[in-house]
Amino acid sequence: MRADTSTDNLYPGLSSAYPELAAAAAGWRWHAPADSLRRRTVVVTGAGSGIGAATARTLAWFGANVVLLGRSRDKLEAVFDWIESHTSSQPVIVPCDLEQLDEAAVQALAEAIQSSYGSLHGLVHNASMLGPKTPLAQYPAEDWQRVFQTNVHAPFLLNRGLLPLLEAADQAVVLHISSTVGRQGRAYWGAYAASKFALEGLSQILADETESSGSIRVYSINPGGTRTPMRRQAYPAEDPESVPPPEQHMDLYLYLLSVHLGNSGNPLPATGSQLDARSWQPA
Numbered sequence: 478m479r480a481d482t483s484t485d486n487l488y489p490g491l492s493s494a495y496p497e498l499a500a501a502a503a504g505w506r507w508h509a510p511a512d513s514l515r516r517r518t519v520v521v522t523g524a525g526s527g528i529g530a531a532t533a534r535t536l537a538w539f540g541a542n543v544v545l546l547g548r549s550r551d552k553l554e555a556v557f558d559w560i561e562s563h564t565s566s567q568p569v570i571v572p573c574d575l576e577q578l579d580e581a582a583v584q585a586l587a588e589a590i591q592s593s594y595g596s597l598h599g600l601v602h603n604a605s606m607l608g609p610k611t612p613l614a615q616y617p618a619e620d621w622q623r624v625f626q627t628n629v630h631a632p633f634l635l636n637r638g639l640l641p642l643l644e645a646a647d648q649a650v651v652l653h654i655s656s657t658v659g660r661q662g663r664a665y666w667g668a669y670a671a672s673k674f675a676l677e678g679l680s681q682i683l684a685d686e687t688e689s690s691g692s693i694r695v696y697s698i699n700p701g702g703t704r705t706p707m708r709r710q711a712y713p714a715e716d717p718e719s720v721p722p723p724e725q726h727m728d729l730y731l732y733l734l735s736v737h738l739g740n741s742g743n744p745l746p747a748t749g750s751q752l753d754a755r756s757w758q759p760a
């Protein structure tokens with residue numbers, strides 16, 4: 478698979494290093510300058526699979542040092558190995574089950590980031606648990622708790638514990654990856670939908686609390702249906718080709734991160750905005 482010539486010119490080497498990203502980049506609405514995230518450090522949760530793996534590889538290709546946080550070491554290692562062989566950025570793996578995350582683990586992570594990188598420019602809350610698709614009347618309380626622990630409590634702990642490092646950076650961006658059912662409830666989506674509503678709230682509260690500083694911008698992003706393992710779990714009968722691959726959304730992610738972190742002067746959505754990856758347009 479090859480990108481069109483204009484993408485080859487814009488991003489030399491991308492079509493052989495990461496053909497899916499090069500193919501998607503040909504249709505992007507905005508093109509980040511290559512290297513626009515150089516010397517920036519970004520934590521991506523759930524970096525081993527789906528949208529998180531695409532985010533980690535993309536940010537690294539654009540120069541960021543990515544902290545790959547996730548549950549399955551083998552999946553994180555595959556992303557790490559790709560980054561090491563195709564970029565000059567410095568990734569690090571943080572194996573972590575967010576269901577078990579506590580204050581001590583966040584403190585240890587903050588200290589590790591502080592000593593390796595000094596500050597933090599981006600935090601992408603991407604990891605998420607789908608849980609059962611079941612009516613509320615039968616929804617198992619134990620699953621409800623596990624989904625909330627992973628999808629809400631862990632992002633809260635990470636935001637709180639990593640905030641001093643985000644404040645230590647000149648500019649920083651926090652992205653909360655949400656869902657359509659986190660903005661309009663839908664039958665049988667149970668704890669997943671309710672947890673995404675809570676994540677939207679967390680995003681808006683953090684945005685409001687950091688707005689006066691001007692240095693931290695906070696957003697929620699709804700990727701919309703995207704070709705990943707979670708999508709297959711939620712819609713087993715769907716043809717995967719009928720929904721876009723994760724790389725198609727990366728122009729929005731790059732816009733929010735590289736415009737703010739690069740001080741490019743492009744207009745950004747107001748902090749606290751709820752964005753849709755599929756319909757977003759650069760201002």
Ligand SMILES: NC(=O)c1ccc[n+]([C@@H]2O[C@H](COP(=O)([O-])OP(=O)(O)OC[C@H]3O[C@@H](n4cnc5c(N)ncnc54)[C@H](OP(=O)(O)O)[C@@H]3O)[C@@H](O)[C@H]2O)c1
Nearest residue numbers: 523526527528548549574575576603604605702703705707
């Ligand atoms: N795909 C879609 O159509 C769609 C639509 C709307 C919103 N989203 C959102 O997009 C984000 C990415 O989803 P995806 O579709 O890319 O799903 P995915 O491929 O299933 O990836 C989810 C990631 O979260 C990680 N994760 C789950 N529970 C974890 C835990 N307890 N501790 C650490 N990591 C954990 C998974 O790790 P393992 O690989 O180890 O399981 C995996 O890396 C999610 O927030 C999801 O809600 C997706």
